[in-house]
Amino acid sequence: MKLPFHKILSPFLKPYFRHTRLFCQHPTFSASILYTYFYGVLGLIISIHDLKKHFGEIQVDGKLSLNFRDAMIVHDIKVIVSSIGLVQYVCLLMGCFTENPGLLLPHLAGQLIAVSLKIANVFLFLKQMKLRSFGILGNKLTAIFVMAFNWLQEFCVFRQYLCICDL
Numbered sequence: 001m002k003l004p005f006h007k008i009l010s011p012f013l014k015p016y017f018r019h020t021r022l023f024c025q026h027p028t029f030s031a032s033i034l035y036t037y038f039y040g041v042l043g044l045i046i047s048i049h050d051l052k053k054h055f056g057e058i059q060v061d062g063k064l065s066l067n068f069r070d071a072m073i074v075h076d077i078k079v080i081v082s083s084i085g086l087v088q089y090v091c092l093l094m095g096c097f098t099e100n101p102g103l104l105l106p107h108l109a110g111q112l113i114a115v116s117l118k119i120a121n122v123f124l125f126l127k128q129m130k131l132r133s134f135g136i137l138g139n140k141l142t143a144i145f146v147m148a149f150n151w152l153q154e155f156c157v158f159r160q161y162l163c164i165c166d167l
Contacts, residue, residue: 013162024156032156033096039150040093047085054078084110092154101161108158111151118144 013020024032054075088107095103122140 020155020159024159029153029156032153032160035153036092036096036157039153040089040096043085044089044093047082047089051079051082051086054082095161096157099161101158104154104158104161108151108154111147111154115144115147115151118147 023029088110091103091105092107095101095107118140122137122144125137125140
């Protein structure tokens with residue numbers, strides 16, 4: 001069975017297959033599967049809660065003012081983001097449960113994009129940084145560290161389920 005996008009993923013993954021095995025054998029990543037299950041269930045619960053919260057957020061009263069339209073756009077974006085998170089966490093859990101590395105790809109890609117955007121946000125924040133902003137910078141760096149750690153744990157699960165024949 002070939003991975004989706006195997007022609008794109010193979011040149012990046014195949015040359016480093018042995019190096020990633022050594023990296024994922026580090027004791028920090030020894031419980032990657034259990035961590036990913038916990039992380040996936042927690043993310044699924046939060047996504048379901050957010051989706052339920054956003055569905056009951058705005059009451060329609062029949063007025064179509066500019067503020068109402070803006071509020072509806074923000075509401076719709078929140079619902080879309082929560083739905084995408086729900087799909088990503090379901091794919092993550094199903095990928096772990098069925099040991100199918102292809103189902104881990106949506107969440108891996110989404111988290112990689114999120115981490116990249118957070119890092120870009122920090123660089124933009126550094127440009128406008130003032131002395132009082134060190135606390136905010138610390139919070140942003142902590143969030144980036146946790147997201148990157150989660151991504152690495154998930155990547156090690158992906159690597160463990162990946163067979164050389166998938167590439």
